[in-house]
Amino acid sequence: MKYSYKLSDAIHLLAYLVICSDCDQSSKAIAASIEANPSVIRSLMSDLKKSNIITGRQGLAKPTLTRNPAEISIFDIYQAININHHLLHVDPETNPKCIVGGNIQEVLGNVYSEIEQSAQQKMKEISLQEVVDQILQKNKDK
Numbered sequence: 001m002k003y004s005y006k007l008s009d010a011i012h013l014l015a016y017l018v019i020c021s022d023c024d025q026s027s028k029a030i031a032a033s034i035e036a037n038p039s040v041i042r043s044l045m046s047d048l049k050k051s052n053i054i055t056g057r058q059g060l061a062k063p064t065l066t067r068n069p070a071e072i073s074i075f076d077i078y079q080a081i082n083i084n085h086h087l088l089h090v091d092p093e094t095n096p097k098c099i100v101g102g103n104i105q106e107v108l109g110n111v112y113s114e115i116e117q118s119a120q121q122k123m124k125e126i127s128l129q130e131v132v133d134q135i136l137q138k139n140k141d142k
Contacts, residue, residue: 004083004084006044006081006082006083007074007077007078007081007083009034009036009040009041009044010044010047010048010077010080010081011074011077011128011131012033012034013030013034013041013044013045013048014048014053014054014065014069014072014077014128015128015131015132015135016030016033016034017030017054017063017064017065018065018069018128018129018132019132019135019136020033024061025061025062025063026038026061027039027041027042027045027061029061043082044081045063047080047081047082048077048080048081049063050080051076051079051080052066053065053066053067053072053076053077053080054066068129069127069128069129069132070127070128070129071127072127072128072129073123073124073125073126073127073128074123074124074126074127074128074131075120075123075124077128078120078123086112086116087112087115087116087119088108088112088115088116089112090104090105090108090109090112091104091105092105
């Protein structure tokens with residue numbers, strides 16, 4: 001199974017913009033922090049710009065947040081990035097003649113929907129500022 005790190009990388013990118021505001025903020029510098037290709041960073045920045053989370057001009061390595069980090073939730077970031085927005089997936093290939101296989105998809109679909117709603121609510125409660133504060137505290141504790 002392949003995992004997507006886009007949400008993690010998008011949060012990392014935004015935290016970098018806040019914490020390293022006086023540093024090089026080029027896609028190359030941010031990519032070095034994330035250990036990703038600069039094209040991945042540019043793609044994330046494009047998603048974040050389209051969702052009005054950051055602003056910036058091509059050729060100018062100084063992207064900025066459009067809002068205070070305390071006003072940007074993890075859910076806002078999650079919604080901004082171009083990924084499949086389902087956390088859990090039901091196996092579509094089950095045996096319809098089996099009591100379990102014939103009913104599991106609908107049942108798990110409902111259960112997974114409840115779980116996703118809870119997760120999304122929690123993401124709405126956590127701000128980018130909280131992530132930034134925790135990063136800074138961890139660094140201070142070292």
